[in-house]
Amino acid sequence: MNDSKSTKNPVKKVVIAGGGTAGWMAAAALTKLLGKNIDVTLVESDAIPTVGVGEATIPTLHIFHQLLGIKEQDFMAATNATFKMGISFENWRDVKKDYIHSFGFLGQDCWAAGFQHFWLKGHQRGIVSEIGDYVPEHLAAREGRFAVLANQALNHAYHLDAGLYAKYLRNIAEQHGITRVEGKIDKVNLSNENGFIESLTLDSEQVVEGDLFLDCTGFRALLIEKALHTGFEDWSHWLPCDSxxxxxxxxxxxxxxxxxxxxxxxxxxxxxxxxxxxxxxxxxxxxxxxxxxxxxxxxxxxxxxxxNEPRVIKFQTGTRRKHWNKNCIAVGLSSGFIEPLESTSIHLFQRAIVRLMQMFPSQGINESDVNEFNAQTKFEHDNIRDFIILHYHLTDREDTAFWRHCKNMEIPDSLQHRMDLFKQSGRVFKKAEELFGETSWVQVMLGQGLMPEQYHPIVDQMDDAELENFLMHIKNNVKKKVASWPDHYDFIQHYCKST
Ligand code: FAD
Incomplete structure (x- = not known):
């Protein structure tokens, strides 16, 4: 069968177009994990700089590093990385009102109700402090402390130098047999038969052929958009920042x-x-x-x-209509852009790479794989989009035209439902495969000023004294634990030397 969506040609040669964060992440993973079965070539041009930003990550990067066998100390020393336990949102709810969205879990849940319900009743009784005091990562972030613990992993991510990270990954890909071609892609050559990409022609006139192409050319989206005209779903009516x-x-x-x-x-x-x-x-x-x-x-x-001198970067928020189109998969900024408010882009690159591994089309490209890949990606992008819109929309700020627009704009139904549910009942549910779990939604919704009207009735099983004891116990434990951890920077210096 050779229609416009499928091909029975086995995929033996993968070509990665572009060598920024996305290109080298894909190169390192494909060569390390599938290098015995496939040939991987990466084309990049020294004449076209990478976008050069993208330095805050989220904890899921550990999964990617585990796949690649990366040792944390090595990677941190090589990329000048620091630990990150959350994001401090300052002036978002209103001018001079701040909160932290930390990566930790809130207090202690019981099977029926999340910790926020216990905290909410405590709040009504006036016996709690801010919710972050019940989360080790939150308090540790505020106090500048960090530890790697044998019996309990602290949820953490990294701040890293994006240029050094690409070099570090390139080294891994080279150890596993990547072919790197230096040159500017001048032309993307399509098959007359089914419109699939056959090859790339470089400015040197070299032709690079492949069975599967990853578009990692950044905002240029040379393959997925300029050649294949896949289309873009614009989200700027919800996320109006563009520079x-x-x-x-x-x-x-x-x-x-x-x-x-x-x-x-x-x-x-x-x-x-x-x-x-x-x-x-x-x-x-x-x-x-x-x-x-x-x-x-x-x-x-x-x-x-x-x-260095300040650089202006222009962007449009939104997502590609299909992330896998014919024999091309968009990985990186070519796949769309959600602004880096919650540092989610590198995570999305990683998800695209892992998903490709899971559905690798070694025996040819099937329409069902392509559709599944696209459906999963859309679900993931939509969920992150909602979470980012929440920060803008759920605000008391009305001091400028920008904030009045954000506060009054129409929002996706899916987000409205989440906010209504939380407001009425304090409840939040995470759907399978969503990135942000209950604790993230709770921290940001409370932080932005949405106080639920009710808490779960199971909390009333405790009388006021028991509840106060329960909350105090958690808070004291968090305080004691964090106080025993070293200063974050001192810890890094020691840790990175222990490679
Ligand atoms: P690029 O870095 O743009 O790489 C594109 C590559 O394609 C380059 O190697 C280039 O040489 C090559 N190329 C392009 N055209 C051609 C051609 N014709 N021929 C040959 N090669 C070509 N993400 C996060 O996770 N955390 C953050 O904190 C974060 N902050 C961001 C802040 C901003 C302002 C922006 C815009 C993005 C941010 N991102 C962030 C998103 C993303 O992680 C980074 O932008 C990331 O570095 C982009 O990687 P990329 O590989 O997709 O694109």
Whole structure:
């Protein structure tokens, strides 16, 4: 069969177009895990720089590193990485109101009800402090402490240098037999028979043939969009920011173990501390702020000497209509863009790579695999999109036209349902395969000011004294544990030397 969606040709040769974070993640994974069965070639051009941002991650990166057999100390030393236990959202709920979305689990659940229900009743009785005091990762982030524990893993991710990370992965891919071709892709050649990609022609006139192509060309989306015209679902009516200014500064003081996300009048600013420098960026909506205003605003809020000149990056939020189209799979920014408020892009690259492994079309491309891949990817992207919209929409801010737009805009039904459910009953449910679980939704909804009207009746099984004891016990335990952990930066220095 050779219709426009399937082919019985076995996949023996995979070509990765682009060598940014996405390209080298895919290269390292494919060569290491399937290198005995397939040939992998990566084409990249030194003349076309990578986007050069993308330095905050989430804990799922551990899964990817486990697949590749990466040792944490090696990777951290090679990429100047620091630990990250959450994100501090400052001025999001309102000016001067801050909270942390940490990676930890909240207090202790019982089978029927999440910890938030116990905390909610405690809140009504006036016997609790902020919910983060019941989460070790939250308190440790605030106090700048970290530990790797033998009996209980702290949920953590990393801040890393994206350029060094790509180099580190390239090294792994080279050890496992990647063929790297340097050159600019000038033309994507399609089959006259079924429209599949047959080869790439480079500016040197070299032709690189393949059976399966991964589009890792970043926002250019040379294969999936320019050649295959797959289409893009625009989300800018929900996520209107479309620009960023990025700049690096010298470190001032010890790096904190969390990312800072500081809202401003037309967007937000990130601060990502590495061992040797800080990554900064200002995300904004060009309808409400010009590039020059954004650069001035970013400069105003920088701490430390500049290491490079501010760079403007333009983007459109949204997703590719199909992430796998014919014999091309979009991995990386070519697949779409959800702004980096919760550091989810690298996670999505990793998911696309793992999903490809799970459905690797060694005997040819089947329509059913393609459809399944696309359905799973859509589900995942939609869920993350909702979570990001939540931060903008659920706010008390009405001080600027940008925030009034966000507060009053229509939101997806799926998000409205989640907010209504939480408001009425304090309940949140995670559907299979969703990235963000109950504790993430609870921390952000409470942090943004949504206080549920009810708590679960099981909490009333405890009288007030029992409840107070229960909550106090958890809080004291968290405090005691965290106090016993070393300073985050001292820990890293010691840890990275122990490779
Ligand atoms: P790129 O880095 O753009 O790489 C594209 C590659 O394609 C390059 O190697 C280039 O040479 C090659 N290429 C392009 N055209 C051609 C051609 N014609 N011929 C040959 N080669 C070509 N993600 C996170 O997880 N956390 C974050 O904190 C985060 N912050 C971000 C902040 C901003 C402002 C933006 C825009 C994105 C952020 N991301 C973040 C998303 C993402 O992780 C990074 O942007 C990531 O570095 C992008 O990787 P990429 O490989 O898709 O694209």
């Amino acid at each position: 960023a200014i990025a700049v690096q500064t010298e470190s001032v003081g010890k790096p904190v173990p969390y990312t800072r996300s500081i809202a401003h009048e037309s967007g937000w600013q990130w601060r990502i501390p590495l061992q040797n420098r800080t990554g900064n960026g200002l995300v904004f909506c060009s309808k409400y702020m010009t590039d020059d205003e954004a650069i001035a605003k970013l400069r105003e809020n920088l701490v430390g000497t500049l290491r």
